[in-house]
Amino acid sequence: MIQICDHKLLIFLLLIMSVLACETTEILTFTGYEGGKVEIRCPYESGYEEKNKYLCRGECSVLNKDIPVESGSPAKDRRFSLTDDRTTHIFTVTITDLRTEDQGKHWCGVRTGLGTYDKYTEINLEIKPDLVSVVSRVTGEHLNITCHYNSDLKNKIKFMCKGSDPSLCETSGIKVSSETNSTGRFSLRDDESAGVFTVTITDLTLEDSGIYWCGAGETGQKNKNKWISVTDLNINNVLASETTEILTFTGYEGGKVEIRCPYESGYEEQNKYLCRGECSVLNKDIPVESGSPAKDRRFSLTDDRTTHIFTVTITDLRTEDQGKYWCGVRTGLGKLDKYTEINLEIKPGKSEYSV
Template sequence: PVSSSLHGSRFLTGALGGSITHQCFYSPTPANKYERKYWCKVAANGVCYTVIASSSYTSSEYRGRVSLGDAPQNGTFSVTMTGLGSGDAGTYRCGIGSTNEGLYVSLNLTVLADATVSRPTQLIRGELHGSVTVLCPSGDTQGGKKRFWCKVGRSSCTLIASSDGYVGRRYQGRILFTPQESSGAFRVLMNDLKKEDSGLYLCGTQGLRGQDSPQEVVLQVASASALPRRPKFLSGTVGGSLSFQCHHDPKGTYEKKYLCRWKAGSCPVLLDDEGFVLEPYKGRMQMSGGDPERGTYTVVLRQLREEDAGWYWCGARSGHTELTAPLKLLIHRG
């Protein structure tokens, strides 16, 4: 049986006489890899008539201007339509299954005289309990406008986090916006991944259109994970001390390992493996005894204060990618 999730863009815009390419992302399970892939158009009577399918069928009216390519090893298939006419506008489905009623994503195609080309959807894969880094482009180099990250639902995009410090309740301690680069691009870091985080997201800058429209991101969280579920909560007593381990991939190479303090979607670094310690923590926080073979390092925090309570992130940076994991510190009065 066809299993699990299928994701793709919900809206496509093409230019008259031009072409569009639509990507569908699916869980690369054995059942999905070998099942029929299809692209169909919904008619006025509600029936979805096949335009093209991986079973070598192509509708006669589209022959010569539609193609379907499947990459089972990546869990993606793409459909390209050329020579777009106004009659091509409408609702389509990309799906998997022996009929056109199985697993599918519906989308609306608009055909305009002068459409701008939208960016290709970005596919990001993560592991259960792991973390991902998403690069979001932006045309706003001044940096004055609000950045956002939202999850696409049936009728709207639910805001998860924005650069003004808003973070949705279910994402507290799990999401971070990094400062934007000179190009206006920024990164979204998300960790403690759950199966239900799989889906279609948008990230971008509020109020920008056309070339600067939001980036579509499909996140697939693999249900089988080599990453163990680690304790997320630690407790200590005022005046006491505690130590905890941070984990990273022992096979990875990292420029920097660090601990930062998470608050409202940002995370200033408190200390790192190059000897930096933020002023208020000098003398009471240190990184000790890394074990590269096991992929761990230990953080010790002494003379605990009530204000130390809150979220912290263990981090390891490798190029544009950051491996992060959250933990919450609870402080009790003696």
């Protein structure tokens, strides 16, 4: 029996033992947003279906494994959960309520048995503070969704698809790609020199509301595409100002929202404004009005006199912004202004997507 008396030699040997046995140098990168969630998909080899799987944070040495979740055991961090699809040989770790400290190196681990090294795949997790883009439009209009991409995606196929889950929409919900250029009311134009592609949707309908994903890669190649950006599109009916129907718009804390206010022909030259709360005749809280500096610098107003729609943009959204508003049109002295009631919803969650 060999005794190791030199503690420095012992430490050296232990360090050697702590080297991870990675069969590939390829690193999988996933992206999420603060407050949202991300799904980390971990492929593994056939033959390990019955073995425990886990996610390890940091360097994950033999002597220091930070494992927030492992199959067969309760998660040490309740934000983490793990499911194992033994048919496709992919286990998925879902992390919710993402935080900036979640960013960095992780490892997908598979237990191999006593006396053998576990199997590892290195993961790079990126956490972004940006929110999903929230856009509102009305029926009959057209919309341009602009998608910026890095130079490494220049020669890849660009596409956009619709669906709450990108892993589903990339195979079943693709609307248009740079291979087809146009599909019905959807068209795509790619400017490789600028690193931007633009998807245009014409003649918008209520059914067009939903989540749209800009991607690059190979259409139909599930889990092999890079998701670039995501847009939450809300379509409203064009409503006359006399109607009692309420327009609802949704935004996210820290983000921005565009409130689009339709008005009748004949009022192109009249002032437009947004009014908060009950907006009574004797108590109008008007943060922004055309022709005057905004009282609240987070509010701005533009008027498209051709389409008869003025748009109020609110940035740096806060929970106290939620509630009732009114799109107002000045009609002249001695006359009641024209109003459309607005309901603004502010959500604390942030949308996410993964690569």
